[in-house]
Amino acid sequence: MIHLDDPLRLRTLRDQAHQVAMNMLRPVSRKYDRAEHEYPKELDMLAAMIDGLSESGAGEGAGASGVRRDEQLEALSGVKNGANLASVMSIAEMCWGDVGLLLSMPRQGLGNSAIASVADDEQLARFKDTWAAMAITEPGVGSDSANIQTTAVLDPATDCYVINGEKIFVTAGERADSVVVWATLDRSLGRAAIKSFVVEKGTPGMKVERLEHKLGIRASDTATITFTDCRVPKENLLGTAEVDPKQGFAGAMATFDNTRPLVAAMAVGVARASLDLTRDLLAQAGVEVDHDRPAQVQHAAAATFLQLEADWEGARLLTLQAAWEADNRKPNSLEASMAKAKAGRVGSEITLRCVELASTLGYSETELLEKWARDSKILDIFEGTQQIQQLIVARRLLGLSSAELK
């Protein structure tokens, strides 16, 4: 039997995240949209609360760092609703509050997911308290991440990697304690030589050059960072230093299987916020949305709303599926990209259509609808654009390699 309700065991976490979003993020949402680049100090208290929950065990998977795959699972019988599902559910709720603020939460960066995905146990323990940003994009490298130009060369005399290159559009790049930097060990060895390195803030040779002014998620800082002869201990290379051409790009790409469902969850959350407010505004205008009657016999605005909700539900279910598969140690690259493609696209469409449905109220700063329409667009761009997700889905379904389908 198909049972589409949220798992019982995760409902408390979901409800707590919703309360935090409503009482702590929403009240300062507009403030930090206007005060771009100002640090949202209210988040420090929230981060301390989440740390407390994690230490007590009550906050399993409460954020982006909860995406590690459970090696013990094979010993267990049946299915598991674990940290990945908990993460996407809590992140969606937090983004119902504010996406930019969620992206600014200490210790919940996309770099933390990268560490959780690729690090060995020793590294995981060492970097447990860090807040990590993720730096892949370069001035000449975006979607084509296999073309990374930043280099990391081992200096055997000091057992350090020496990193040189420039990273752009690094979310939380200025505020985070460390940055997970993608760099190549040897450009001549192609994509298999790309590895990720944890570079701690303040390491000589690492410099934040500037912050970007943006359309949306203005509460989140987005930095350009240069690395000039920047030395990191060789133990900061995440996972194995071995370059295995057969393995190709798989090690680094494994990160995306975990982070794409999280970004999809962000889109689900902000779209839900728009739908909830729009439904209330429509009701105030005398338009009730009735789920028990066919759309075509209802007010045009209600019919549009029902269609948007159906799109939203599809995105939500794909997101939950991708996370659930990660929890159950099933390969989920296809589902992660499907979720990201669907949620990224409908997230943008829904938030913009909600602006339209609420018209003057939607477009003005009286309500947050216009902000959510701006905030949601990035979720269809970073961690792989809409077009790139569709390409990955097509490759997976057709059994074609990246060389065969570009």
Ligand SMILES: Cc1cc2nc3c(=O)[nH]c(=O)nc-3n(C[C@H](O)[C@H](O)[C@H](O)COP(=O)(O)OP(=O)(O)OC[C@H]3O[C@@H](n4cnc5c(N)ncnc54)[C@H](O)[C@@H]3O)c2cc1C
């Ligand atoms: C606010 C913000 C925050 C960001 N945060 C981070 C971060 O924390 N870390 C990080 O590393 N990066 C980050 N990025 C960068 C983001 O991941 C890239 O912008 C994204 O991957 C796209 O790369 P690009 O901008 O170079 O576009 P390009 O790769 O140049 O693509 C341009 C357009 O062409 C399309 N396209 C490209 N290749 C194909 C193809 N083969 N088939 C069809 N269409 C194609 C793309 O979909 C896109 O529409 C951020 C960007 C922004 C705007």
